[in-house]
Amino acid sequence: MKGELKEWQEKLLGVMKGRRNRQLLYYLELCTRCGLCKDACHIYRATGRVEFVPSHRAEILRRLYRRYFSPLGRLIPSLYEARELDERALEDLYEAAYTCTGCRRCMVYCPFGIDITWLLGVEKAMLVAAGKVPEELAMLTDAAIEKGNSIDLYRDLLQEQIKGLEPELRERTGMPGASIPIGRKGARVLYVALAGAHSILPAAIIFNLAGEDWTLSMFESSNYGYFLGDTEKAARVAERIVSEAKALGVEEVVITECGHAYRVMKHLDEVWSKQKFPFRVSSIFEPFARYLKEGRIKVDPDRIAERVTYHDPCQLGRNGGIFEEPRAIIRAIARDFREMNPNREKNWCCGGGGGLVAQPDLEEFRAVTGRLKAEQIAATGAKIVATPCENCRLQLDLLNQRYHLGIQVSAVTDLLVQAAVVEKGQKKAAALG
Amino acid sequence: MADEFKVDLSLDLRGLACPLPVVRVGKSIKDVPVGGIVEAIATDPGALADFPAWAKTTGHEILKTERNGADIKFYIRRVK
Numbered sequence: 001m002k003g004e005l006k007e008w009q010e011k012l013l014g015v016m017k018g019r020r021n022r023q024l025l026y027y028l029e030l031c032t033r034c035g036l037c038k039d040a041c042h043i044y045r046a047t048g049r050v051e052f053v054p055s056h057r058a059e060i061l062r063r064l065y066r067r068y069f070s071p072l073g074r075l076i077p078s079l080y081e082a083r084e085l086d087e088r089a090l091e092d093l094y095e096a097a098y099t100c101t102g103c104r105r106c107m108v109y110c111p112f113g114i115d116i117t118w119l120l121g122v123e124k125a126m127l128v129a130a131g132k133v134p135e136e137l138a139m140l141t142d143a144a145i146e147k148g149n150s151i152d153l154y155r156d157l158l159q160e161q162i163k164g165l166e167p168e169l170r171e172r173t174g175m176p177g178a179s180i181p182i183g184r185k186g187a188r189v190l191y192v193a194l195a196g197a198h199s200i201l202p203a204a205i206i207f208n209l210a211g212e213d214w215t216l217s218m219f220e221s222s223n224y225g226y227f228l229g230d231t232e233k234a235a236r237v238a239e240r241i242v243s244e245a246k247a248l249g250v251e252e253v254v255i256t257e258c259g260h261a262y263r264v265m266k267h268l269d270e271v272w273s274k275q276k277f278p279f280r281v282s283s284i285f286e287p288f289a290r291y292l293k294e295g296r297i298k299v300d301p302d303r304i305a306e307r308v309t310y311h312d313p314c315q316l317g318r319n320g321g322i323f324e325e326p327r328a329i330i331r332a333i334a335r336d337f338r339e340m341n342p343n344r345e346k347n348w349c350c351g352g353g354g355g356l357v358a359q360p361d362l363e364e365f366r367a368v369t370g371r372l373k374a375e376q377i378a379a380t381g382a383k384i385v386a387t388p389c390e391n392c393r394l395q396l397d398l399l400n401q402r403y404h405l406g407i408q409v410s411a412v413t414d415l416l417v418q419a420a421v422v423e424k425g426q427k428k429a430a431a432l433g
Numbered sequence: 434m435a436d437e438f439k440v441d442l443s444l445d446l447r448g449l450a451c452p453l454p455v456v457r458v459g460k461s462i463k464d465v466p467v468g469g470i471v472e473a474i475a476t477d478p479g480a481l482a483d484f485p486a487w488a489k490t491t492g493h494e495i496l497k498t499e500r501n502g503a504d505i506k507f508y509i510r511r512v513k
Contacts, residue, residue, distance in 0.1 A: 147482060161482070222452065
């Protein structure tokens with residue numbers, strides 16, 4: 001049978017074989033197609049397409065596995081729902097793997113706890129081996145690796161960008177000595193932002209007001225290798241930050257408001273790179289909530305008068321375990337806070353995760369599949385939706401336009417800056433943007 | 434200053450945050466012929482390093498970068 005396979009088929013089946021373990025067999029064999037996952041999936045609920053039922057996304061993998069790795073499937077494929085690995089199967093794998101946001105809500109509702117996203121990770125690994133991946137995700141991953149490889153070429157450009165922010169930082173904090181240190185050895189905290197000012201300046205304001213001993217990373221926290229499903233490249237993207245943190249000797253690596261970046265650094269990269277970090281990884285909300293509790297930053301809860309709701313990014317909340325710290329901050333700065341229903345681990349995905357936001361061709365798909373989230377937001381009556389994830393914010397902006405929600409989508413840190421009080425003269429740190 | 438280049442496509446990427454400026458350029462550069470020039474204006478300072486890294490990995494060429502206040506203008510030649 002093996003002799004009949006083409007080289008590319010051998011390669012892809014080799015990937016599947018390499019991923020074959022107890023977890024894979026458990027997930028493939030245990031699913032009873034009960035259908036509970038379909039009702040938990042925002043994409044299926046919005047489209048009604050059977051291809052988007054979570055268990056169906058994994059069904060292709062299951063059938064391929066039977067065809068090539070189970071004795072009966074190899075002997076009599078037609079009787080055992082076995083499927084050939086051909087071009088059509090690759091097309092189906094692609095649609096299954098790269099139109100899922102990886103929110104893992106289906107896993108919460110699965111009676112057996114089957115992690116469909118993990119199975120889609122196997123599908124993505126096969127597609128990576130086949131070179132059949134979303135072009136944008138591959139491009140962004142390669143550019144991030146290039147930045148890490150040639151940081152000396154980009155260092156001056158990055159420093160120019162950062163220095164340009166400092167006058168505004170001093171103005172907003174009222175602190176003549178406020179600064180954004182980059183690559184400072186011996187700092188306690190390494191803050192890893194996104195590329196661009198919007199995630200650097202607000203955090204710098206809070207770090208300076210709190211008197212934190214911090215430095216800014218040369219690298220952005222986002223990791224498109226993770227969405228791509230190429231764990232080797234994803235680990236290389238993450239390694240830029242790990243190496244920097246080790247070289248600087250920091251105690252804590254603080255990840256900006258970015259769901260997948262937090263999950264990669266907190267929960268995944270130590271496994272991928274087979275190492276134990278000599279530092280702690282935190283979400284930005286852990287130190288910020290601590291500053292509030294310790295009185296290191298003061299806030300005026302009357303500055304944000306409109307109703308605020310909070311969207312749990314799937315990678316930060318359900319998959320990252322950060323639920324309460326951002327809520328503690330919002331409750332401290334907004335008197336009218338209203339939870340979405342459901343929330344926390346049962347929150348609806350906004351539809352922007354999984355790298356979908358970075359693929360312009362999927363914009364209409366995202367607009368349609370975000371319907372449940374739009375309805376959820378509208379039901380709160382909130383005028384401000386705070387969410388600590390760039391992908392979520394871009395998606396919620398799209399939903400705001402499409403569903404005429406009339407909301408302001410904001411990072412939590414931007415709201416915290418708006419509410420932050422500068423001790424001397426009680427100068428207001430005006431809202432950003 | 435654009436006079437020195439014959440621009441085939443202009444992209445206004447002002448107000449877009451990462452990674453959208455690079456994504457839009459990566460998609461739109463296919464709309465010009467090989468050798469054609471894309472003019473892209475971004476305001477996100479992250480573009481200063483992101484565009485050169487993108488160009489290096491995709492093989493396209495950044496001919497010039499101009500700064501005008503918050504605007505960062507790139508002239509990019511499609512190489513392949």
